[in-house]
Amino acid sequence: MTMPQYIPIMLNCEGWRIVIVGGGRVAERKVSSLLEGKAEIVVISYKLTPWLKSRHTEGVISWFERGYIEGDLEGARLVFATTDQVAVNEAVIMEATALRIPVNHAGDGERGSFITPSMIRRGKLIIAVSTSGAGPRIARSLCHEIDKQYGDEYETYIDFISNVRAFIKELVPDGSQRQSLFKLLAEMDILTEIREGNFLPWSEEEITSWISEYREV
Numbered sequence: 001m002t003m004p005q006y007i008p009i010m011l012n013c014e015g016w017r018i019v020i021v022g023g024g025r026v027a028e029r030k031v032s033s034l035l036e037g038k039a040e041i042v043v044i045s046y047k048l049t050p051w052l053k054s055r056h057t058e059g060v061i062s063w064f065e066r067g068y069i070e071g072d073l074e075g076a077r078l079v080f081a082t083t084d085q086v087a088v089n090e091a092v093i094m095e096a097t098a099l100r101i102p103v104n105h106a107g108d109g110e111r112g113s114f115i116t117p118s119m120i121r122r123g124k125l126i127i128a129v130s131t132s133g134a135g136p137r138i139a140r141s142l143c144h145e146i147d148k149q150y151g152d153e154y155e156t157y158i159d160f161i162s163n164v165r166a167f168i169k170e171l172v173p174d175g176s177q178r179q180s181l182f183k184l185l186a187e188m189d190i191l192t193e194i195r196e197g198n199f200l201p202w203s204e205e206e207i208t209s210w211i212s213e214y215r216e217v
């Protein structure tokens, strides 16, 4: 049996209509991460977990309180088949495939066109781990290991990098000058400063003077 060679992508699904068929524990996990991405969530399921029900009561997700029927995927840009019914999940895969909508099959990963990794976030930093479906629990425990090694200092660090890069992009039109500044920036040991409590976010003046000092080099 050969497994697919999955390709990771970082999806901006803000405002996308995403249909989740099934309202159980697995659906809950998928919905909670899709809400972070500000997607427009539609759940089709006889039942919802208490957490999903609360989101529906708050008006954060839509809920069709019934079983899946063909036609439910019309207008969706992403689909998740998460029911405990093999035949229903299969029907969802068939419709999504016919409509060429990327689809996740929670009960048999390879039947779908994409799978979801385990992940940790530190602000803008995302570390995602996948075993290509070989062992989801292994992906999760690896993430727990990584979680212990990468603390909140990474959020501060990546925010700093993001901020300085934005100034470089605005102030330095020359490609090779930009590249050397990006490189210098990445080589600075800001993380140690943050860990030792010695880091103060740079002001606009500090950033622009750092840029003019080093762009000549």
Ligand SMILES: C[C@@]1(CC(=O)O)c2cc3[nH]c(cc4nc(cc5[nH]c(cc(n2)[C@H]1CCC(=O)O)[C@@](C)(CC(=O)O)[C@@H]5CCC(=O)O)C(CC(=O)O)=C4CCC(=O)O)c(CCC(=O)O)c3CC(=O)O
Residues within 6 Å of the ligand: 029, 030, 104, 105, 106, 107, 108, 109, 110, 114, 115, 116, 117, 118, 119, 129, 130, 131, 132, 133, 134, 135, 136, 137, 139, 140, 143
């Ligand atoms: C292929 C994939 C499809 C997809 O869902 O996208 C898939 C498939 C399946 N999972 C199964 C079981 C479990 N999955 C988990 C947990 C997670 N599963 C996740 C992803 C994926 N699971 C995708 C591959 C990811 C990869 O390998 O990289 C995580 C990482 C992320 C997420 O859910 O978004 C999330 C951890 C979240 C976190 O980080 O905390 C647990 C543990 C638990 O629930 O506590 C169990 C029970 C224990 C066990 O079985 O090991 C079964 C058997 C079902 C059955 O019994 O029939 C299948 C079916 C199959 O094998 O294809």
Ligand SMILES: NC(=O)C1=CN([C@@H]2O[C@H](COP(=O)(O)OP(=O)(O)OC[C@H]3O[C@@H](n4cnc5c(N)ncnc54)[C@H](O)[C@@H]3O)[C@@H](O)[C@H]2O)C=CC1
Residues within 6 Å of the ligand: 021, 022, 023, 024, 025, 026, 027, 044, 045, 046, 047, 048, 049, 066, 067, 068, 082, 083, 084, 085, 088, 105, 106, 107, 108, 136
């Ligand atoms: N990918 C993953 O991480 C995991 C996947 N699984 C697989 O996912 C399946 C679902 O797991 P859970 O969420 O824990 O099950 P669950 O039993 O909590 O939820 C199943 C949901 O499917 C809904 N449903 C049933 N028939 C339906 C229909 N015709 N139309 C719409 N909704 C329907 C039910 O109302 C219920 O909300 C499992 O059967 C298993 O195969 C299980 C564990 C983890």
